[in-house]
Every structure is written in C-alpha cells, then in structure tokens.
Amino acid sequence: RIDGDRLLSNLKALAKVGARPDGSCCRLALTDEDRDGRDLVVQWMKDAGLSVSIDPIGNVFGRRAGKNSALAPVMTGSHTDTVRTGGAYDGNLGVLGGLEVVAALNQANVQTERDLVVGIFTNEEGARFAPDMLGSLVYAGGLPLQDALQTKSIDGAVLGDELKRIGYAGTDALGLYRPHAFVELHIEQGPVLDIEGTVIGAVQNLQGISWQEVTIVGQSNHAGTTPMRMRHDAGYVAASIATFVRELTKSMGGDQVGTVGKIDLTPNLINVIAARAVVTVDLRNTDEDLLQEAEARFAEFLKGISASEGVEISTRRLARFEPVLFDQAVVEIIEQQAELLGLSCRRMTSGAGHDAQMLARICPSAMIFVPSIGGISHNPAEHTEPADLLAGCNVLLHTLIQLLNQ
C-alpha cells in the first residue's frame, strides 16, 4: 500500500522548486530550476536504494533489482519539467508515484521477478524546446540524438549546451532498458473524470499532435497615415490565424481542438503596423485523417490570406505525432486493478501528449489518469484531491506488480 502522506509531502517539496509568487511552478526544461528539481528527485532515488543512470539526452532512470535482471524490466515514470505557469502534479505525479511504488515494495520486502525502473524524461512539456516529449522520443528512437542535441529553445539556447550546463548530459547508453511494459500515472489535465465523478481513467489512446510555427513578413508603416487598403499588416494576419483556428475547430466539430498560444509582433508598438509576426499553432485530433484535414484547411487559409494581405508566410514544423493506440492488455490490467481496489474507472482518451506515447513505440504501454478539478492544468490552480492522487498511485502499484511478475 502506498504511503499517501509521503507522496503528498514529496509533491509539495518538489513544487517548491521554481515556485512563483502566483502559486505556479516554473521549471522550464534544462533551466536552473529544472536542474534543482532533478537533483532533488535523484537524491530521493538514491535514498530509496535505486541505482541511477543518466543517458545522453538527460533522461534519468532509477532501477530496483528484481529476481532476474536478465528479463526485460518494467518501467514507469514521467517528467519533472513544467510550463512557465505549471501546477504541482503535471508529470511530477508520475515520477513521485513511481518512487512511492518502490518505497511500498521496499517496505513490504517484496522481491519481484523483473527489475522495476522509474524514469524522468527530458523536456516533456515542449514549452522551451520543441518537440514536446523530446527525451522519450529520442529514447524510443524517433529522433536522432544528434538532431535533438541541436534543438534551439525559445530563448535561443541550444539543448546540448543546456544539458551540459546543468550537469545532465549523461554518459550511460541511450535506450539502456528495453522495457517489458511501460505504465505512466498522470493527472488527466482535462475535465472528463471530474465531471463524471470517476476516479480512475484507463487511457487507451491519445490524440495526434500537430505543432507549427508560422512567420509572417509584412511591412511596418504608420498606423495613422496608411490607408487600410495599402496595408501589409503582419499583426492582422497573426490575429486572423488565431481566429481562423477557432473557426476551424467549430466547423470540424467533434474532437478537433486548436490553439494559438504564442504571438510575437515586431516592432510591437501602438502606432506602427507590425512588420513581422511569429505565431504557434497547435492542432490535435484523435483521428489521423481528420487531423490531416485540419492541417490542409489551415494551409489553404494561409495561402489565401498571404495573397489578400500581401504578406509572406512561412511555416516551420515543431512537432507532429500521429494518434496513438495503447496496449489493450495493459489497459485491461489497469481496469482490473482499479476494480479490485473498489475504484470507479472508465476507459478514455488522452488530450495531452505524454511520454507513454513514445514508449508505446518500443513496448506495450498505457496510462492511468486521475481527475483534474475543473479540468484545469498548465495553470497554478491545477488540483487533484489527495484521495485521488493516492488512488491512482495504488492502481499504479498493483498494475506494476502484475507486470513485474509476468
């Protein structure tokens, strides 16, 4: 059984690293704050008797030996980086939950058949470096290490340099473990479980993610003297992209979501028509064909507005992941364990991207969700009831035990 008090106090201690006056947590990937968070968790790994390894992309693994280390280990884990206004649970729950499973096994002196590995993956959020889930993507062979190390952050820093700077450019082999299975505990970050009053989500699939950066080059000019018909307004085009994305989701209906979260105008002054704008576009759908349709319609829109406003538009792909179907056998184990523990459970889809979707490329994988109050995440108000955190952790414990003894 999981020690709920220690889980909560550890979550709190980790949330203090990078804490901000507004209650949010800012541990953008590979910043000093991210390093401090990692250092704390690595210390906890060592305290729990795990043997720690760090790979060249900065993923951290803590291994608890089983009876037969020749067998493929079972892996759990998540990430400890956050967005700029992150909450206390996103990612952290999956890592600290994994450590609680280790603690529970240690406490009960349980020897499992297979090794158990708890992982911390680099730059899951994608808020500082694109793509998101970068560490697990490299781990799963989906992005060459050398390319990943060249990635530029939104502040201009290079990923490889930042890894070295914070002391997490590890020397252990990349892909050291090829897991027997991977299970990730995470808060839902959406409203479904909270609205229904269900405690456990057995996550069976995950939306496709399409990220692009759009750069618009217009012509700066005077806001008072330039007739409307003579404008080449990069700011107006940026705004039109954001309103088009909203229209697109409306007209496609269903699961299609779309967000413009970042807009940067140059020179960004009240009486100057913007010369240049850079915006990001995040499109997601559980259906690959529909996601491609959304992308195609967006590209069509860009063509039209580029011509009508007389601006140059270029796009850069930041991330593109197809929808993922998790392993049905692992999903079933999660459901069974929830039932055995007397917890309400439903199968569901993940709206967010997660490291489990990358691990799914190399081993049977699935996820356990717990409710997010009001569906709020990437916000300091992100909250999950302690009882639900504990419930999720117990489902993780028993699911892992099943897999560890397979």
Add this chain to the structure above:
Amino acid sequence: RIDGDRLLSNLKALAKVGARPDGSCCRLALTDEDRDGRDLVVQWMKDAGLSVSIDPIGNVFGRRAGKNSALAPVMTGSHTDTVRTGGAYDGNLGVLGGLEVVAALNQANVQTERDLVVGIFTNEEGARFAPDMLGSLVYAGGLPLQDALQTKSIDGAVLGDELKRIGYAGTDALGLYRPHAFVELHIEQGPVLDIEGTVIGAVQNLQGISWQEVTIVGQSNHAGTTPMRMRHDAGYVAASIATFVRELTKSMGGDQVGTVGKIDLTPNLINVIAARAVVTVDLRNTDEDLLQEAEARFAEFLKGISASEGVEISTRRLARFEPVLFDQAVVEIIEQQAELLGLSCRRMTSGAGHDAQMLARICPSAMIFVPSIGGISHNPAEHTEPADLLAGCNVLLHTLIQLLNQ
C-alpha cells in the same frame, strides 16, 4: 535660400545616432539614444548662436533674437525621438529644417521683427510613453506637468526619472514662449503627395486620435485537453479584437483607420491557452462624430466577446485627441510661398499626430508636408527625395519670414 547639402548631411548625422543594422533608427523617447540625439542638436543650436532653454518636461528651445523681443516670437520645430524602427526624416526634418532657416537668416544677415524659436518636443511618437505629442501637449497646457512626469513607459520606467537620468529635466519656465504662430515642416508619412506627384502639402487639418490599451483576463489551461467550449482564451480574444478593428474600418469606410500594433500574451507558450493578453487599439478619423461611433462600436464588441468567451476585459485610455483644424491664414501663407517658389502644392489632411496639433491650442498653427516615397514611414525604408526635403525647407523659410515680420 536653404543650404540643401548641409541639411542632408545633418539629417544623416542625426540618423546615425541610434542606428540599427537593419537601417532603422531607434531613439525611443528619453533613452540614452534619445539623449545622444538631443545632445547633437543642442550643440548645433549653440553653434548657430541660438540661446537654448530647456523646460521641465524636457522640451528644448533655441531662440534667434529679432528686432523686438517684446513681441511674441514665431516658433517652428518638431521632435527627434523615433519609434523602434524609425526612419531618418520623421520629426528630424522639422527640427533640422528650422535650424537651416536660422542658418539662412544668419548667412544673409537678416534681422526679423520677431524672435524665431526652434523647438524640440519631448516624446512625440508615443511609442515609449503614452500619450503621443506629450511634450507639446504639456507645453500647450493640455496635461498637467505633474501628471506627465508620472507617466510610465512600456518598459516600466517613469518619465520624470528618465528625464533626470538623461539630463533633460530643464529648469526654464514651462510655456516660456507664447508664440505669435507655429509652423511645422514634416514628411507626410502617407501616400497622397507621392501618388499625385505634388511636392508641397499645406496641411489644413489633422485626424482625431483614439488610443486605448485593452487587458483581457482569461484562464490558462492545456491546449490539448481543454474542450473548445470550456475555454476562456485571452489570446483568442486579443486576436478577435484585431480582426474586429479591421472589420470596423471596412464597415465604416471613408477615412476610418484602425490598428492593433501591440499584442502581449501571458504565458505565451505553444501548448498553454493564454491567461492574459494586453493589446493596443489605435482608431483615427477626421470626423469627431465618426470617431466616437467607431469607439462606441468597439466598446459594444468588447462587451459581447467578454460575455461569450467568459473573460474579463478592462480598458485604459492612452490618448484621445479630437480632430484639429489648423489656422486658415497660416495655411494660406504656406500656399502662397509654395506658389512663389514655383512648387506644386495642395491642401491636405494629416493622418499622423504632430506637435503642431498641440500648439494649435495656443496659437495660429499649420504644417508643411513633403512626399514620403510609397507612403512608407515608421520603417527604415522611409524616404523623401533630397529635392523635396529642400523644397519643403524653402517653403518653411519663406513662410516663417512672412510671419516673423507681421
């Protein structure tokens, strides 16, 4: 007659202060670069034998004595601050043109009846501190000095502190001179003269200017997990404001212009729905009733979208100036002098705000425009042909001579 070569070489020398790699000039009001530009021009004033005074809002005046200093002086001038991506002529031409008039009078040993004063007004652009034309507004009694000194810049600095820091918190009396008349030479910054091939604009009126800052408070949340209908997206509302302003200008037609030049999202990350957005809205019309209609329709729009998206919206007034009618007698003198010099001339409206519109509150005022190639301004590509710069300067010289001997 004006020395065209020196005018050009002085314009070039001033444009080097704050020059940027892209060819633009950045002397935002009361920055170090603005100070360096002022220092250069003040030195030129002294070299020309003018007696220099600086008032408490940082306006600089160089006086050339006439026969009878008891008479109200005639004033000319403009500003030397720029936007972030300014050109070489905006403002500078009016100041350096005034100095060329002084030089021409000195050279020809002309004694005028009245004193001639050349002014440099503080923060005309409004790009760093709002409102625009702040120095001339204070000079004309339209804004109390104490309020003006408290103004906060877009970078958080306080105007009074910045004035002291750069050494331009003057001790001479505010409103030292109550001019007999004011004439400002300026580039058009719009396309009218260039398209028509006319050399001189005799500016008879000037658009009303409405500036506001709109702050939108929504709720940050996850871009992947948050269903579209549950969003309170401050970024989407910011974008909708910019597209509405464009629609508004279309539906009002005629002279109505409108610009959203500045958009700042928080946290401004790809996968986070923006919690907060701040945008600026610049609306202008030559007709006060129509400008009020535009403002009313905009306010209506804000109400609607605040309700439909579930965000809080507040507005802050940054500037509000009614349309200005210049002094018809001064406009006629400008026309006459252009004709005597054999230069094509037309009456016209100013799309931009200018210091002359503030001086118009306290004395007969008008402006002289010269063409802007392609109507481009607030852009490093801002350009006026040397012959047109010279032509404008000669019209200024002869207009001032008329007024100086009235």
